[in-house]
Every structure is written in structure tokens, then in C-alpha cells.
Amino acid sequence: MSFTVIKGTFHVAGYSPDGDSIRFKAADAAHWNQLAGRKVRLNAKDHVQLRIEAIDTLETHYKGQHQPLAYADAATKKLFSMLGIANVVWNSAHSRVVSADDGVGGYIMSRLVERNGRPVSYVFPSSLAFKDGENVFLDQNLVKKSINFKMLSSGLAYPTFYDGLFYDLRALFAKEAGKARKGGRGVWRDDKTNQFIKIDGVDAVVDRYVLLPKLFRRIVTYLRENDGRFDGKGFIAFLREHPEPVLILSRLHFTHLDNLIGVNEAGKIKLKEKPENLVFLG
Numbered sequence: 441m442s443f444t445v446i447k448g449t450f451h452v453a454g455y456s457p458d459g460d461s462i463r464f465k466a467a468d469a470a471h472w473n474q475l476a477g478r479k480v481r482l483n484a485k486d487h488v489q490l491r492i493e494a495i496d497t498l499e500t501h502y503k504g505q506h507q508p509l510a511y512a513d514a515a516t517k518k519l520f521s522m523l524g525i526a527n528v529v530w531n532s533a534h535s536r537v538v539s540a541d542d543g544v545g546g547y548i549m550s551r552l553v554e555r556n557g558r559p560v561s562y563v564f565p566s567s568l569a570f571k572d573g574e575n576v577f578l579d580q581n582l583v584k585k586s587i588n589f590k591m592l593s594s595g596l597a598y599p600t601f602y603d604g605l606f607y608d609l610r611a612l613f614a615k616e617a618g619k620a621r622k623g624g625r626g627v628w629r630d631d632k633t634n635q636f637i638k639i640d641g642v643d644a645v646v647d648r649y650v651l652l653p654k655l656f657r658r659i660v661t662y663l664r665e666n667d668g669r670f671d672g673k674g675f676i677a678f679l680r681e682h683p684e685p686v687l688i689l690s691r692l693h694f695t696h697l698d699n700l701i702g703v704n705e706a707g708k709i710k711l712k713e714k715p716e717n718l719v720f721l722g
Contacts, residue, residue, distance in 0.1 A: 443549040443562070444474045447572035450523050450544055451487055452537045459497030459515025459596060462523075463487040464548060464561075471573050472559075475550055481557025490548065491558040494613045495591050496600035496653045498627065501535050505646055505660050507653065511627050515596040522587050523565055549578055549586075552604060560604065563587040580612045592616050595626025598633075598652050599716040603687075614689075614716035633715065636708035639663075639670040652715050658697070672703035685721040688713055694721075 451463040465487050466472060472480040472488075480488050497515035498507035506512055520528060520540075528540040545566040550559040562578065564586055570576070583589050591597040592613055599617040601610050621628040630650040637649050642663050645656050662678050663670060679698035686697055697720075702712045 442575045443551045443578045444471060445570040445572060445574050445576055446471045446548050446550065446559075447570070448546070448548070450525065450542060450546055451485075452520070452525060452528065452542045453540045454537065456501055456536050457516065457519075458500045458512065459519050459591065460492045460495050462490055462492075462519065462563075464490050464559075467572060472553075474573070474575075475553050475559060477553040478555055478557055480553050480559060489556075489558050490561045490563065491554055491556075492563055492588055492591075493560050494588055494599060494601060494605060494610070495597035497591070497597045498650070499653050499656060502657055503660055503664060505642060507645065507656055508630075508647060508650055511596065511630075511650060514626070515591070518591065518594055518596050519587065522590060523563075547572075549576060578609070580608060583609055583612060589613070589616060593620060593625075595620040595623070595628050598627065600652070600654060601716070601719045603719055603721045605719070610719070617716045633711050634713075636702070636704050636706075636710045638706070638708050639672075639675075641668055641670070652711060654720075655711055672701075672707045672709045675709065676701050676703065687719040687721060689717050689719060 446466050448464050448466040451465060455463055469486060482488050498512035500506050500512045500516065523546060524544045526541045529538045530536065531538055547564040547568065547570050548559065548561040550561045552560045554560055562583065568585060592599060593616050599613050620626065627650050632649045633652045633655060639645065639659060642660065645651060645659050658679060662675050676698050679701065684697040685694065686700065687694055700712050702710045
């Protein structure tokens with residue numbers, strides 16, 4: 441599995457970063473041409489938004505809503521700390537970084553740019569020395585040194601897998617997520633993803649329940665389209681209208697997200713499979 445090492449700097453000032461979202465500037469922009477897929481979407485500063493592979497942290501600002509901030513903010517701080525970004529000052533709404541000691545060095549390893557122009561990346565701090573532009577074989581031992589892996593290990597990120605993630609690396613991430621859950625680390629202390637919960641308005645997912653961020657995003661979108669009212673069966677119908685193909689790993693069964701939502705007689709919902717048992721396709 442050959443990945444391209446790209447040396448550069450990480451940036452948060454003027455942006456809205458969170459625990460799995462940060463801007464990066466390559467030291468040599470020519471290296472972007474080595475990646476497969478779409479063209480990298482650079483802004484006027486030559487910064488690109490990264491998609492940090494295999495993890496999803498609680499949302500801090502999705503369609504004007506956030507998930508429980510204790511964990512969302514902890515994930516953001518963890519990412520900054522591991523990269524060496526300090527003295528971060530947010531605006532009054534805590535939605536945008538006003539200033540920070542950013543521009544810190546580090547590396548990403550990537551092989552593909554996804555459809556939104558984001559390099560699918562493994563992120564490494566500057567304390568690890570790699571040769572800029574070289575192609576490396578990304579094995580489990582190297583992945584264990586990545587910020588991706590360390591975020592999962594801390595329990596501050598959910599495992600969220602997409603097709604394109606190699607089997608052995610996915611297995612490594614899934615195993616580490618299981619350890620974090622068993623140890624009650626981070627979000628796993630309060631996670632309700634696989635338990636029946638009552639959604640009686642947006643506050644339920646903003647302040648009350650800690651959920652897989654993908655599920656949170658779909659619930660928020662549904663509530664916005666239904667004047668803040670939630671119905672379990674209606675939610676499943678909504679997901680069916682916007683099909684998302686999913687592979688259930690334990691059964692090698694292809695299905696869609698709507699089929700993975702359980703609804704009980706009280707109208708409460710849950711995700712029927714653990715996040716690390718799923719691969720989202722497309």
C-alpha cells in the first residue's frame with residue numbers, strides 16, 4: 441500500500457476546525473499531483489481541507505448545531521495538542537479561530553483525493569521524520585504512530601470507515617476502537633449509538649445524547665426538514681429517500697443505512713450495528 445509523504449504546515453487561524461478537520465499547506469505543491477482521484481481543492485492561501493482517515497469526532501458546528509461540547513471540544517484540543525498548535529483564541533461564538541500559534545510543521549500520507557477535493561490523509565506530527573515526496577508502505581506499525589490512530593485510542597473519535605480503507609488497517613482501527621469502548625475512554629463513557637433513545641427535538645442530540653456523528657448529522661437534517669419534529673418511522677423513510685450503501689463486515693452483507701436503524705414501539709431509535717462493523721460505500 442504505497443502512500444505519498446507530503447511535508448507541510450497545519451493551520452487553524454481564520455477557520456472552523458474540529459477534532460477531525462484541519463487545513464494543511466504542502467511545502468511543495470507539486471506533490472499533490474501524485475495523488476489519485478479528484479483535483480485537490482486549494483484556497484487562496486494554498487491551504488487544503490484534510491479528510492482524516494477512519495475517524496469522526498463529535499460535531500462542533502453542523503448546520504448551526506453541535507454535539508455535546510465536552511467531548512467535541514476535547515477532541516479539538518487533543519488534535520491541536522498532538523500537532524503542537526497552541527494559544528488558540530476563538531470568536532465569541534466559538535465557531536471560528538481568531539488567532540493561534542499555528543503554521544506548525546508536520547506530515548500527511550495520502551494516496552487519494554476524495555470527491556470534495558480533500559486528500560484522504562494519515563496525519564503525523566513534525567517529531568517524526570519522513571522524506572518529503574517519497575512513497576512509503578503504510579503498515580500497521582506506522583499507522584500506530586499516526587494522529588488518526590491516537591485519536592481513536594483516546595476514545596475522542598468514533599471509527600468511521602469508507603471503502604478504500606485497506607483491510608488490515610481497518611482491522612487495526614476497529615480493534616483499537618473496541619479497546620477504547622471497553623475501557624470507557626472518551627465518548628464511550630456516554631455513547632448511546634446502539635441504545636434506544638427518544639428524539640423529542642434537536643436538544644436531544646445537541647446536549648443530551650452522545651452519538652456517532654454520521655447518525656447525528658442525519659437526524660439534524662431530518663429535523664430541519666420537518667420543523668423540528670421527529671418520528672422514527674418517518675426518519676427511516678427519509679433515509680430511504682437518500683440511500684447510503686453500507687457493508688456490514690461481520691456478515692459481508694450489503695445494505696443501506698435506513699435498514700440499520702431500529703425503532704421500538706415507543707418510537708425510540710438506535711443504530712443496530714456497532715460503528716466499526718460498518719463500511720460506508722461511495
